[in-house]
Amino acid sequence: xxxxxxxxSFDDYVKTLYPDYDAFHQATHDIAxxxxxxxxxxxxxxxxxxxxxxxxxxxxxDFRVDWRNDKNQTETHRGFRVQYNNxxxxxxxxxxxxxxxxxxxxxxxxxxxxxxxxxxxxxLGGAKGGANFNPHGRSDEEIRRFCQAFITELARxxxxxxxxxxxxxGVGSREIAxxxxxxxxxxxxxxxxxxxxxxxxxxxxxxxxxxxxxxxYFTKEILAHxxxxxxxxxxxxxxxxNVALHTAEKLIEQQAQVLTLSDRGGTATFPDGLxxxxxxxxxxxxxxxxxxxxxxxxxxxxxxxxxxxxxxKCDIAFACATQNELEKQDAQSLADNGCRYVIEGANMPNTxxxxxxxxEKGIVVAxxxxxxxxxxxxxxxxxxxxxxxxxxxxxxxxxELRKIMKDIHKSCVKYGEQNGxxxxxxxxxxxxxxxxxxxxxxxxxx
Ligand code: GLU
Numbered sequence: 001x002x003x004x005x006x007x008x009s010f011d012d013y014v015k016t017l018y019p020d021y022d023a024f025h026q027a028t029h030d031i032a033x034x035x036x037x038x039x040x041x042x043x044x045x046x047x048x049x050x051x052x053x054x055x056x057x058x059x060x061x062d063f064r065v066d067w068r069n070d071k072n073q074t075e076t077h078r079g080f081r082v083q084y085n086n087x088x089x090x091x092x093x094x095x096x097x098x099x100x101x102x103x104x105x106x107x108x109x110x111x112x113x114x115x116x117x118x119x120x121x122x123x124l125g126g127a128k129g130g131a132n133f134n135p136h137g138r139s140d141e142e143i144r145r146f147c148q149a150f151i152t153e154l155a156r157x158x159x160x161x162x163x164x165x166x167x168x169x170g171v172g173s174r175e176i177a178x179x180x181x182x183x184x185x186x187x188x189x190x191x192x193x194x195x196x197x198x199x200x201x202x203x204x205x206x207x208x209x210x211x212x213x214x215x216x217y218f219t220k221e222i223l224a225h226x227x228x229x230x231x232x233x234x235x236x237x238x239x240x241x242n243v244a245l246h247t248a249e250k251l252i253e254q255q256a257q258v259l260t261l262s263d264r265g266g267t268a269t270f271p272d273g274l275x276x277x278x279x280x281x282x283x284x285x286x287x288x289x290x291x292x293x294x295x296x297x298x299x300x301x302x303x304x305x306x307x308x309x310x311x312x313k314c315d316i317a318f319a320c321a322t323q324n325e326l327e328k329q330d331a332q333s334l335a336d337n338g339c340r341y342v343i344e345g346a347n348m349p350n351t352x353x354x355x356x357x358x359x360e361k362g363i364v365v366a367x368x369x370x371x372x373x374x375x376x377x378x379x380x381x382x383x384x385x386x387x388x389x390x391x392x393x394x395x396x397x398x399x400e401l402r403k404i405m406k407d408i409h410k411s412c413v414k415y416g417e418q419n420g421x422x423x424x425x426x427x428x429x430x431x432x433x434x435x436x437x438x439x440x441x442x443x444x445x446x
Contacts, residue, residue, distance in 0.1 A: 003037040006048065010036060014055050023323060024107040027348060028055050030355075031115065034429040038415075049446040050437045057110055058091075059083040060103065061157050065131055067149035069142055079150050081129035083163055084110035087439040089123030090161055092376065094168030094196075096130035097146075097175065106130065108323070109168075112347055113376070115432035116369035119408050122380035127163055129154070135170050136289075147178035155186045158193050160386070166196040166379050169322065172242060173198050173208065192386035195379035199391065204382035206397040207375075212246025213398075214374015214405050215318065215345045216254065218366060221409035222341065225422065226364075230254040234273075236309040236339075238262045239321035240292045243345045243372065245283055247318050252276050260309035262321065263292040267307045313337040320345030328353030335361045344368035355425070362421075370408050370428040377404045 039047035061081040093113035114126030197203030257273035296303035310330035331354035416427020
């Protein structure tokens with residue numbers, strides 16, 4: 001069967017199973033586009049069955065979360081955990097609290113997580129969860145009560161050898177602390193059922209920084225492969241959450257110029273590049289839960305309402321906000337302005353249209369499942385430290401993180417290099433699939 005029709009038939013299979021999940025279709029199609037031609041080259045029909053197997057999660061947990069707000073009124077939200085695949089290890093992946101959370105989003109994130117976790121080389125399965133709860137504007141006490149109600153339901157489905165959630169958008173160290181404390185009360189056990197904990201109670205040093213730092217380490221590898229370096233590179237960063245701010249921090253340390261940060265409302269620009277002192281101010285205010293716009297007003301930084309960062313002239317774009325944030329017209333302006341590399345700090349931040357344009361223009365794209373794998377990788381290291389009851393110092397964590405990002409880069413090159421250029425998306429997809437399919441084959445799944 002020619003590759004095009006095999007991909008179409010796989011897409012139809014997924015769409016028949018889950019007709020309305022468009023973000024999920026996008027994620028499964030992106031993988032199939034690389035993996036199916038690779039499998040057909042060696043007439044590997046079993047591989048295609050494995051890919052179909054992987055498209056269905058093992059289990060979907062969907063529950064009601066009732067909690068009391070500060071006015072003593074009951075509010076009800078929906079909580080979810082999509083346990084995608086545990087071929088490589090216990091289910092592992094973040095929890096997202098956002099009004100945009102639904103099963104479409106969690107299926108796409110859970111599916112991606114299986115491939116990302118496979119790339120880390122650590123024994124981690126894939127999962128994703130969260131709730132359609134928006135923490136913005138809620139008091140600490142409200143967040144605590146919500147987290148308690150959420151974990152009351154989820155606790156029976158997670159544990160150190162079954163499923164180990166962590167944070168994601170809307171779930172940071174505060175939320176993890178509330179959830180971990182409640183898990184401990186319910187079960188009576190202090191165990192590694194959550195990662196992203198503070199080092200004050202069993203978390204790993206460097207976990208908070210890991211996704212952003214890891215994305216920069218991965219970029220360094222890409223640049224070294226192209227006989228280039230980060231020094232003096234003009235970088236546009238989108239977002240102003242954990243990933244974006246730590247990406248910016250590491251970029252400045254590497255003598256790159258950080259020109260932008262952004263949020264839902266617009267973009268802050270720093271024409272001469274952000275310095276560590278200014279970034280520290282932003283970080284402090286963000287920790288006090290101020291919006292980027294408020295911060296810009298306070299310090300007199302330029303803030304452009306309703307603008308994305310992608311109109312700025314840059315060498316490297318770091319998309320660190322959220323899925324499908326970078327659209328075709330944004331890709332066009334990046335290309336017109338001479339951008340050469342796009343690094344996905346977020347999960348699936350590029351639309352299909354943007355990715356096609358980057359491919360046409362020869363712009364290198366580092367996919368999220370490789371570039372942002374540093375976060376879940378350090379979560380894996382946190383589990384190791386918890387099991388051994390032995391915390392590591394920051395130097396050891398950082399060294400392991402650098403090594404993991406280097407190894408992921410090597411895998412991408414191994415499976416993505418053709419005629420002297422590396423297709424990092426293809427390389428990551430095939431490398432991760434091979435890891436998963438080997439285990440699935442040994443299990444006799446197909
Ligand atoms: N939410 C992060 C991700 O997208 C981290 C997950 C984890 O540490 O389990 O990979």
